[in-house]
Amino acid sequence: MQLKFISLFIALFLSVVNALEVPDNVFINNLHRQFEVNSSVVRENIAISVKSKEDGANFFYLAYKKDLIPNISTMVAFTKVDKENILTITQEKEEEDSDLQYFKVDLEEPLKIGERVIVNVEVSYVKILKPYPKYINQNDDQYVLFSSNVYYLSPYTITKQKTTIKIGDTIKSYSQEPAPVKEDDNDVYYGPYENIAPGTEKIVSIHYKFKDRLIHFEKLDRTIEVSHWGHTVNFKEDLIVHHDGSQLKNNFNRIAFQKSQFYTETPSSVKDMIFVLPPRAHDIFFVDTIGNVSTSAFHKDDTRTLLQVLPRYPLFGGWKYTWSQGYNNPLDGNVKYNPKIKKFVFQAPIVLSLKHIPIDHFKLTVVLPEGARNVDIHLPYSFDSEERKMTYSYLDTTGRPTIVLEKDNVCDDHFQYFQISYSLPFYFTVQKPLVVSLFIFSLFLISMIWTRLDLSIVKVIIVFFFYHYKNIY
Ligand SMILES: *[C@@H]1O[C@H](CO)[C@@H](O)[C@H](O)[C@H]1NC(C)=O
Ligand SMILES: *[C@@H]1O[C@H](CO)[C@@H](O)[C@H](O)[C@H]1NC(C)=O
Ligand SMILES: *[C@@H]1O[C@H](CO)[C@@H](O)[C@H](O)[C@H]1NC(C)=O
Secondary structure: OHHHHHHHHHHHHHHHHHHHHOOOOEEEEEEEEEEEOOOOEEEEEEEEEEEEOOOOEEEEEEEEEHHHHHHEEEEEEEOOOOOOOEEOEEEOOOOOOOOEEEEEEEEEEEEOOOOEEEEEEEEEEEOOOEEOOOEEOOOOOOEEEEEEEOOOOOOOOEEEEEEEEEOOOOEEEEOOOOOOEEEEOOEEEEEEEEEEOOOOOOEEEEEEEOOOOOEEEEEEEEEEEEEOOOOEEEEEEEEEEEEOOOEEOOOOOHHHHHHOOOOOOOOOOEOOEEEEEOOOOEEEEEEEOOOEOOOOEEEEOOOOEEEEEOOOOOEOOOOEEEEEEEEEEEHHHOEEEEOOOOEEEEEEEOOOOOOOOOEEEEEEEEEOOOOOEEEEEEOOOOOOEEEEEEEOOOOOOOOEEEEEEEEEEEOHHHOOEEEEEEEOOHHHHHHHHHHHHHHHHHHHHHHHHHHHOOOOHHHHHHHHHHHHHHHHO
16 A cells, blocks of 8 residues: 555656646647648648746747657747747757657747737648558559647647648548537638647547659758869769559559550659759759660750659659769859958759658768868758768869768758858869879870880880890799
8 A cells, every 4th residue: 555655656746847847837828730731741830829827938848749759850930920030949858758859949038927929830740641541553543641639739738729731632531529620621620629738639630632742752862063173063963762652452564654655644653753953054964773764854944954854664652763863053153252251152952852752861962172171161950960071083182172961851941052161272273274284294295205215225125124024924
């Protein structure tokens, strides 16, 4: 009996300690959450009305299930709809005895008691849509399942809340509980629910037709090489795409596909991928593990070049495709000299990818010209890792400063520009041609001397020596 009491006491004590981690400084008097689930990157927009219980409350906490954390790509909080006032979010230390991960949101200004502020939180998720059923026929539509807690998981009591799930296409079925639930114009509305206690959970699921591409990049390695003397910037991407949709019940009929030059597109398959390159991109290539893919196509206009990547076969659920693509851009398309800071400034998009398609592992390598120094990089968001090293290639003497950046779970929100500034002493812009011409000149010199030595005794001696050498060994 006594043991039971002690454990009860410990349990109570623990829960008090847990509760203390999140101070009871605010509560949520109203919350409206909306999910957009029509692409591989799922969006959650939450409008949270935070009301203060004390004078000077200047932060509050968000809570997410730990097992959902690897699927979160971005999270941003702001107070003005146009994202003018971005709030700082700090991921708290993991608590071992909890299945929740807390995020602390700092408010711009402390609240007075009873005062409220509306905070918008936007979260993007990757790989949370599940193809259902698992197996389909070649000409079937793609359906998926989306599941979520219908209540917003919060460390605070929420006085009133509702959740809208925007589908935008045929809904096959959806959870009818907890009431009230209604479907209207291909969207599902849950709530309003009142006085939901912290940590309350009730999973709802929606089964619906998915029109966008259910694919993701397993890896995307982008390499950028800046060459001043070649007056070009060379871009290259190595990619692996994976189709996350339902798998085919029967084998795909490849022979029929190869026979027909223009195969009909099936709703769940992916036939092509279109990448947007700069308008002056040239020397474009696209090779896969077999070799040159001649079916790829380019379309050029004044503002951009479109690279249409056509894999050798349409992609179905569970299938992968691996390839490399690249192009050159004139140097002045990416590099400008800034006389104010007396440095060159390189600018380019961080990622070249497809909209609404997540990337598991993204790697960006930038190789600057030999001799570049005072290298400063400006990134609009943080990466998981950053490394600096030297790359050596033909006729390099000191090597090329190289920056390698890596990040997991990348989505459209990361398609932004970055800048690298560096100084390049004049000597280095002419070093490479100088080394090359010196090399060629010395070849000339040697051959000239050789010709002059013709008929001379020296040549006879050299030949004699070589001859003997050969005989010795
Ligand atoms: C998804 O739906 C939203 C509107 O709810 C629309 O703006 C967006 O373009 C749709 N995305 C796709 C990929 O169809
Ligand atoms: C998160 O992503 C993984 C794949 O990386 C997937 O297996 C898992 O089901 C996803 N989690 C949720 C809650 O959907
Ligand atoms: C690859 O194809 C392009 C155009 O189709 C061609 O210009 C190029 O020479 C080909 N390269 C190889 C290695 O076959």
